[in-house]
Amino acid sequence: MNRFYDIINKIENNNNEITVSEYFHRCIAQAINENEKELVDWFCKIKNDVEGELVAWAEKHGQKYILGRNRAERKTWGIQVLLGKKIKYKDTVLNIYFPTEFHENSIIVEQCF
Structure with a gap:
């Protein structure tokens, strides 16, 4: 699991103005650069799961465009x-x-209300 943290810790957060999807895209790109096939697949799955939770949260709260209107804070x-x-x-x-x-x-992944 140390390889996971190595990649996560290399991702710049740009003053907390990137979406969670962009954050995981950067993790995927870093894993590709480091030839970590297993982690590429793992980050893709996490990204898809998180996006599904975002959509479910948006439906409960009457929000639109949640995938582009969020920010990730490390x-x-x-x-x-x-x-x-x-x-x-x-x-x-x-x-x-x-x-x-x-x-x-x-x-x-915990939904907050």
Whole structure:
């Protein structure tokens, strides 16, 4: 799992103004550059799962265009996905918890209300 963290930690967050999809696109590109086929597949699956959770959240909350109107903030425990592209919004949409020593093979995606 160290390779996962190596790639995650190389991703620049551009002042928290990138979407979670863009964040994972960068992870995929970095994994391709490092010839990490297993991680490319893994990041693609995570990206698809997270986008599905975003769409489900948007349907519950009457939001449109959620895939382009969110921003990813890197935290010590993972990624927090917030509503809106600018810093003025503080609505948390998803929390994405990365693997830990206790949950080595799982990423937890939590919808926030």
